[in-house]
Amino acid sequence: MRELKVELGERSYPIYIGEGLLQEAAAYFKKHQISLKSPLLIITDEHVAPRYLESLEGNLREAGFTVASAVVPAGESSKSLSMLESLVTKALEAGLDRKSTIVALGGGVVGDLAGFVAASYMRGVKFVQIPTTILAHDSSVGGKVAVNHPLAKNIIGAFHQPEMVLYDLNTLQSLPPRDVSAGLSEVVKHGLIWDAEFTAWCEENADRLLALEPDALGYALYKGCSVKAAVVSKDERENDLRAILNLGHTIGHALEAVAGYGELLHGEAISIGMIGSARLGLRYGAPEDVYTTTKRALSKVGLPVKLPEHFDVDAIMNAMMHDKKFSESTMVFVVPTEIGKVEIKKDVQTAWVREIVEQLKLEA
Amino acid sequence: MRELKVELGERSYPIYIGEGLLQEAAAYFKKHQISLKSPLLIITDEHVAPRYLESLEGNLREAGFTVASAVVPAGESSKSLSMLESLVTKALEAGLDRKSTIVALGGGVVGDLAGFVAASYMRGVKFVQIPTTILAHDSSVGGKVAVNHPLAKNIIGAFHQPEMVLYDLNTLQSLPPRDVSAGLSEVVKHGLIWDAEFTAWCEENADRLLALEPDALGYALYKGCSVKAAVVSKDERENDLRAILNLGHTIGHALEAVAGYGELLHGEAISIGMIGSARLGLRYGAPEDVYTTTKRALSKVGLPVKLPEHFDVDAIMNAMMHDKKFSESTMVFVVPTEIGKVEIKKDVQTAWVREIVEQLKLEA
Numbered sequence: 001m002r003e004l005k006v007e008l009g010e011r012s013y014p015i016y017i018g019e020g021l022l023q024e025a026a027a028y029f030k031k032h033q034i035s036l037k038s039p040l041l042i043i044t045d046e047h048v049a050p051r052y053l054e055s056l057e058g059n060l061r062e063a064g065f066t067v068a069s070a071v072v073p074a075g076e077s078s079k080s081l082s083m084l085e086s087l088v089t090k091a092l093e094a095g096l097d098r099k100s101t102i103v104a105l106g107g108g109v110v111g112d113l114a115g116f117v118a119a120s121y122m123r124g125v126k127f128v129q130i131p132t133t134i135l136a137h138d139s140s141v142g143g144k145v146a147v148n149h150p151l152a153k154n155i156i157g158a159f160h161q162p163e164m165v166l167y168d169l170n171t172l173q174s175l176p177p178r179d180v181s182a183g184l185s186e187v188v189k190h191g192l193i194w195d196a197e198f199t200a201w202c203e204e205n206a207d208r209l210l211a212l213e214p215d216a217l218g219y220a221l222y223k224g225c226s227v228k229a230a231v232v233s234k235d236e237r238e239n240d241l242r243a244i245l246n247l248g249h250t251i252g253h254a255l256e257a258v259a260g261y262g263e264l265l266h267g268e269a270i271s272i273g274m275i276g277s278a279r280l281g282l283r284y285g286a287p288e289d290v291y292t293t294t295k296r297a298l299s300k301v302g303l304p305v306k307l308p309e310h311f312d313v314d315a316i317m318n319a320m321m322h323d324k325k326f327s328e329s330t331m332v333f334v335v336p337t338e339i340g341k342v343e344i345k346k347d348v349q350t351a352w353v354r355e356i357v358e359q360l361k362l363e364a
Numbered sequence: 365m366r367e368l369k370v371e372l373g374e375r376s377y378p379i380y381i382g383e384g385l386l387q388e389a390a391a392y393f394k395k396h397q398i399s400l401k402s403p404l405l406i407i408t409d410e411h412v413a414p415r416y417l418e419s420l421e422g423n424l425r426e427a428g429f430t431v432a433s434a435v436v437p438a439g440e441s442s443k444s445l446s447m448l449e450s451l452v453t454k455a456l457e458a459g460l461d462r463k464s465t466i467v468a469l470g471g472g473v474v475g476d477l478a479g480f481v482a483a484s485y486m487r488g489v490k491f492v493q494i495p496t497t498i499l500a501h502d503s504s505v506g507g508k509v510a511v512n513h514p515l516a517k518n519i520i521g522a523f524h525q526p527e528m529v530l531y532d533l534n535t536l537q538s539l540p541p542r543d544v545s546a547g548l549s550e551v552v553k554h555g556l557i558w559d560a561e562f563t564a565w566c567e568e569n570a571d572r573l574l575a576l577e578p579d580a581l582g583y584a585l586y587k588g589c590s591v592k593a594a595v596v597s598k599d600e601r602e603n604d605l606r607a608i609l610n611l612g613h614t615i616g617h618a619l620e621a622v623a624g625y626g627e628l629l630h631g632e633a634i635s636i637g638m639i640g641s642a643r644l645g646l647r648y649g650a651p652e653d654v655y656t657t658t659k660r661a662l663s664k665v666g667l668p669v670k671l672p673e674h675f676d677v678d679a680i681m682n683a684m685m686h687d688k689k690f691s692e693s694t695m696v697f698v699v700p701t702e703i704g705k706v707e708i709k710k711d712v713q714t715a716w717v718r719e720i721v722e723q724l725k726l727e728a
Contacts, residue, residue: 081445084520085513092515120484123510123521124601146487149449151456156448157487158522237488 002222006141006229008236011161015140015225017218021168022130025056026063032163034126035099039066041091043114044105045074048132052171056105056130068094072113079113079147081156087117101126101163107133112154115145119160127162132171134183135267137221140165141228143236159237167221169214177210181302182267184209187220188297189274190227193244196340198223199297206300244342247334248274251357254319258311264304271303272360279356280348281336290336295363307360316357317350326350366586370505370593372600375525379504379589381582385532386494389420390427396527398490399463403430405455407478408469409438412496416535420469420494432458436477443477443511445520451481465490465527471497476518479509483524491526496535498547499631501585504529505592507600523601531585533578541574545666546631548573551584552661553638554591557611560704562587563661570664608706611698612638615721618683622675628668635667636724643720644712645700654700659727671724680721681714690714 001018016028034040040060044053049071060067070090072078091100102125104114111129118127129140146157175183184202187209191199201223202209208216228245235241252273255264264272278286278294295305326332333348365382380392398404404424408417413435424431434454436442455464466489468478475493482491493504510521539547548566551573555563565587566573572580592609599605616637619628628636642650642658659669690696697712 081449085445088513088520089515092513092519120520120522122519123508123523144487149452149456151453155456155486156452156484158484159487 002218004222004225004229006161006225007233008143008161011143013162013164015165015167015229017167017169017221017225019169019214019218021166022052022056022171023059025059025130025166026065028164028166029060029065029101029128030063032128034065034101034128034163036064037066038097038099038101039068039094040101040103041087041094041096042067042069042103042105043072043087043110043117044069045072045078045107045110047074048106048110051174052105052132056103068096072110074109076109076148076153079109079154081147081149083113084117084120084147087113088121091117091121096121096125098122098125101128103128103130105130105132107131107136108139111136111139112145112157113147115143115160115162116147116157119145119158124160127160129162129165130171131165131167133175134172134180134217134221135186137167137183137224138186138228140167141225142232142242169218169221172217173212175212177302178265180210180212182265184220184301185267185271185298185303187224188301188303189245189247189270190224191297192274192294192336192339193247193334193342194227194230194340195223196338198227199293199339203293203297203300206297210302243344244334247336247342248272248277250320250323250331250333251276251316251353251360254316255307255311257319258315268304271298271305272307274298275305275363276353276356276360277334278336279359280333280345280352283352284335284337284345286335286337290338293339294336306363307357309361311361313354313357317354320353366582368586368589368593370525370589371597372507372525375507377526377528379529379531379593381531381533381585381589383533383578383582385530386416386420386535387423389423389494389530390429392528392530393424393429393465393492394427396492398429398465398492398527400428401430402461402463402465403432403458404465404467405451405458405460406431406433406467406469407436407451407474407481408433409436409442409471409474411438412470412474415538416469416496432460436474438473440473440512440517443473443518445511445513447477448481448484448511451477452485455481455485460485460489462486462489465492467492467494469494469496471495471500472503475500475503476509476521477511479507479524479526480511480521483509483522488524491524493526493529494535495529495531497539498536498544498581498585499550501531501547501588502550502592504531505589506596506606533582533585536581537576539576541666542629544574544576546629548584548665549631549635549662549667551588552665552667553609553611553634554588555661556638556658556700556703557608557698557706558591558594558704559587560702562591563657563703567657567661567664570661574666607708608698611700611706612636612641614684614687614695614697615640615680615717615724618680619671619675621683622679632668635662635669636671638662639669639727640717640720640724641698642700643723644697644709644716647716648699648701648709650699650701654702657703658700670727671721673725675725677718677721681718684717
């Protein structure tokens, strides 16, 4: 079992990573003074519930916790204000009080949604995250929680840090291969922005990661979370440094916006985006290996590095221009300067970006 | 002009109280680094808008601020998640970004609603309060913001401190007499729980307060805010001390729940509730003047101290029993021990409370 502390002063919390933690949940809950008296509410989705909900509920109830559960539809559409209202109904009916805890059992959507319920129910109650995807390693650090508005994603939310994160590697064994690769995208990103050694390790251990070997996976999640924790500790509310976490995301988000539903997973889109950022790095004089290593590392964990031919470059550029930090002629980008280091460039020529997006279709 | 600092570490903020501050709003906004570049959104209600919105907008625009406004229906029903969604639509359409500010122009409902928009829009933007009621002196200190859920009031919210509070005494001149008295209820309460001298001052100056004499009113709001600020500074998130602010509220909330719509204003209900608390104090051995002074002070500012005959005691008791801190035989109450001092009693006999509620109908 690995343990990592996210350092945020009085809001610091540990991330536990290991096999079988779900079966020991009650012990961790007790260790962290989760109330035995006030009911707790587990929020999960219809994909995760059949696999893990009963066992988590059973483990907690046996230890004396009062447990209610809510199962929401899987997918982004559950991150809505109307779902928030339903979950608050559930919380009230189950008698949750100010000393209660909301538990997120699932991936990023469940974490974001349950986290915002925890942030706003009675103006904030305790929150525990039990991620069941690799991608959720990213959202489990930093306390960003939110729901969507019809006009914008994640626009209604809060910063609400959990009491702890319980990462049971066994829950990752059932992930489909495509989700494994997509989840590893943010893991590789954390190496690229912060830790050259870890990037090299990812390359070397790509096969073990894809095979979901618990020890390799545990180490990768530990390192990925560590990088994010280091960044977030220095800039909890995204004033400055935290922006480096957006490597690959400017192009990536635009690709997600333009792609048909389900065509590109988030991790896949930012993988292609990171290739674009690496090419941009070259323009700023970064050494060639910034590009070659980025591409090799992402390829090895099974991620796309090429933009599918049918994507419309104009549409992608338009999607990017919605970012208010951008003017017509310049854009803001996170740009790698060497492996493990990035800089924020505020004067990136829009023309360069267009050329690079076009080039992304030609990647070998 | 009086200035009061609410001490909350890095979330500290000033409350400015004086005449004509609305006409100087832009200067205060600039003093507090409200962004000139990012648009701001004023949220107000249909009663306040015709009186003050145009002049506030004009003052800010003239100084170079980009201003959008949203006018919501007056009254508690605007504190809903669907109104939050509409206001976020408005904020997005007006182009508000992370450096924008939400301004609450109005009473407690507008403050709670706009405050929660500010707390959750893009995970939190700046917030400025411009209260236009006496009652809002209470909610302008402490950062509690919230909307209602069909099953419970104020159940979805946050702690979100404003950048500053601008209290323009001129905006209070148009308040109907009943709202003046109801607003003074919380002012008197702040004396009763914390400051015997201020309680005496309220009695002596009741006529000046009811006449809305700016100097008396300014002093009363300053003192009322000071007491609340002192309490909140020591207990921002209501773990302990902050509970003393609930003097009169247990019975008061029950009266509000049982009364027909509009029959009792919040301040009137807690006035009667404070008489009940004072009577409870006597049972715990407090000197007689705890009761006589409480009653005299509230009467002098025009508040009811007697429960109307037609209220059903069973219904009131039932409404109170919804509080989960209460068992069948004991309840938790804030009880005055002398004027300016209260204690939290956790073992109040339910039978005593019933007797006292019955007695409230017999007050002279």
